[in-house]
Amino acid sequence: xRLAELSERSGVSTATIKYYLREGLLQPGRRVTATxxxxxxxxxxxxxxxxxxxxxxxxxxxxxxxxxGAAEDTSLDHHLRLGAATRALPQEPAAADDEATVTARRSVxxxxxxxxxxxxxxxxxxxxxxxxxSVAALVRLGYPCxxxxxxxxxxxxxxxxxxxxxxxxxxxxxxxxxxxxxxxxVLYEPVLLSLRRLAHVQESARRFGGG
Amino acid sequence: xRLAELSERSGVSTATIKYYLREGLLQPGRRVTATxxxxxxxxxxxxxxxxxxxxxxxxxxxxxxxxxGAAEDTSLDHHLRLGAATRALPQEPAAADDEATVTARRSVxxxxxxxxxxxxxxxxxxxxxxxxxSVAALVRLGYPCxxxxxxxxxxxxxxxxxxxxxxxxxxxxxxxxxxxxxxxxVLYEPVLLSLRRLAHVQESARRFGGG
DNA sequence: CATGGTTGGATAGTGCCAGTATCCAAAGGA
DNA sequence: TCCTTTGGATACTGGCACTATCCAACCATG
Numbered sequence: 251x252r253l254a255e256l257s258e259r260s261g262v263s264t265a266t267i268k269y270y271l272r273e274g275l276l277q278p279g280r281r282v283t284a285t286x287x288x289x290x291x292x293x294x295x296x297x298x299x300x301x302x303x304x305x306x307x308x309x310x311x312x313x314x315x316x317x318x319g320a321a322e323d324t325s326l327d328h329h330l331r332l333g334a335a336t337r338a339l340p341q342e343p344a345a346a347d348d349e350a351t352v353t354a355r356r357s358v359x360x361x362x363x364x365x366x367x368x369x370x371x372x373x374x375x376x377x378x379x380x381x382x383x384s385v386a387a388l389v390r391l392g393y394p395c396x397x398x399x400x401x402x403x404x405x406x407x408x409x410x411x412x413x414x415x416x417x418x419x420x421x422x423x424x425x426x427x428x429x430x431x432x433x434x435x436v437l438y439e440p441v442l443l444s445l446r447r448l449a450h451v452q453e454s455a456r457r458f459g460g461g
Numbered sequence: 462x463r464l465a466e467l468s469e470r471s472g473v474s475t476a477t478i479k480y481y482l483r484e485g486l487l488q489p490g491r492r493v494t495a496t497x498x499x500x501x502x503x504x505x506x507x508x509x510x511x512x513x514x515x516x517x518x519x520x521x522x523x524x525x526x527x528x529x530g531a532a533e534d535t536s537l538d539h540h541l542r543l544g545a546a547t548r549a550l551p552q553e554p555a556a557a558d559d560e561a562t563v564t565a566r567r568s569v570x571x572x573x574x575x576x577x578x579x580x581x582x583x584x585x586x587x588x589x590x591x592x593x594x595s596v597a598a599l600v601r602l603g604y605p606c607x608x609x610x611x612x613x614x615x616x617x618x619x620x621x622x623x624x625x626x627x628x629x630x631x632x633x634x635x636x637x638x639x640x641x642x643x644x645x646x647v648l649y650e651p652v653l654l655s656l657r658r659l660a661h662v663q664e665s666a667r668r669f670g671g672g
Numbered sequence: 673c674a675t676g677g678t679t680g681g682a683t684a685g686t687g688c689c690a691g692t693a694t695c696c697a698a699a700g701g702a
Numbered sequence: 703t704c705c706t707t708t709g710g711a712t713a714c715t716g717g718c719a720c721t722a723t724c725c726a727a728c729c730a731t732g
Binding site: 419 | 472506509512544588592594595598601602606611613615619623624628630631641645648652659664665666
């Protein structure tokens with residue numbers, strides 16, 4: 251199919267597709283003539299994934315490029331590629347060294363130990379940066395977020411991971427598993443947050459009288 | 462204290478504080494002379510909250526203003542104000558009407574029913590918009606996200622809400638409860654997402670052999 | 673063979689947003 | 703008195719995700 255059709259079937263403007271091509275988020279089409287290129291279903295699928303990562307997952311274009319690049323870097327083995335996406339994801343907020351941050355780091359360390367999550371200290375996952383920063387902000391505001399308070403969140407995260415990886419393992423092909431890992435990691439995030447907010451409304455109504 | 466001291470104690474530049482004052486995120490200080498204003502601990506606390514909402518919660522400035530405004534709108538009663546913050550939070554992505562969205566809406570409706578969350582259809586919470594949009598994106602990519610798949614997420618969200626509201630109820634004053642609701646809703650979001658990603662790494666290592 | 677509309681690629685421009693720099697008159701300290 | 707500091711108003715900056723314009727090559731039609 252030509253660019254125009256790719257645009258129509260994906261709902262993304264041709265100008266934006268050209269932009270994604272320029273930015274390396276999408277493989278160039280097969281060149282038919284000097285002024286024509288052909289795209290296939292794989293391009294369409296990839297474009298939909300990119301759109302979802304950027305629009306739903308609020309991911310910066312540059313990060314989406316990293317993630318997709320890592321996901322199809324065939325020099326890595328399966329398990330590594332599964333992690334590579336995750337590793338490319340967060341933009342680390344360059345940990346400060348103020349008092350709140352030190353407290354936060356201690357809480358997080360204690361939490362990881364209580365959860366029995368090892369290997370985090372040897373090769374710290376990039377998700378640790380934002381985690382510590384967030385806990386530090388809570389500390390600064392005086393809210394309780396020591397390991398004891400974080401523990402239920404950690405246990406719930408572990409439950410979620412089991413559910414998520416089950417879905418990943420349902421995918422028949424290795425490439426499909428990689429893509430699923432990326433898509434589910436990112437796209438279930440707004441689902442989770444939305445449900446949590448809805449649950450807050452429900453629980454608040456239950457407790458404080460929701461006539 | 463003067464603006465300079467407020468800046469120093471909060472770690473926010475005077476220029477940025479002036480910007481927040483302009484944008485109505487912060488009450489003006491008490492005017493001492495024509496060229497001097499005095500700020501107190503309340504300003505400092507509020508400034509820290511604003512910073513956290515914007516930097517950690519990635520909230521647009523305009524939204525932060527709405528949220529804070531709702532939180533201190535004393536014309537509303539306690540339960541309403543607790544919800545007001547939540548209600549002001551998400552920028553609805555203006556639901557489309559394509560096939561995937563219709564499917565998504567059906568799944569979400571079924572989910573809410575299975576969870577026993579009532580009253581959502583009468584006055585739809587703003588969190589529903591993003592939720593449907595996210596599910597629609599997953600549908601478009603062909604991933605399973607019917608009510609059955611969403612249910613564990615919903616139940617987990619309910620668990621989280623109980624934990625969160627417990628912390629809110631620990632706050633002694635009504636105003637403190639409102640602020641806690643806002644702060645915890647927003648600032649625990651990155652905590653939850655980070656922990657989920659860490660859990661993915663753990664679970665992936667467990668399943669796919671993490672030598 | 674003309675010829676007029678369409679295509680894909682290169683380039684420069686747009687709009688938004690969060691923050692920053694500059695300027696100014698009035699205060700306050702040495 | 704003089705010189706720095708203060709708070710406020712205004713205009714500017716930089717980054718980012720697009721988007722509009724231009725252009726030569728292509729293809730279908732008469």
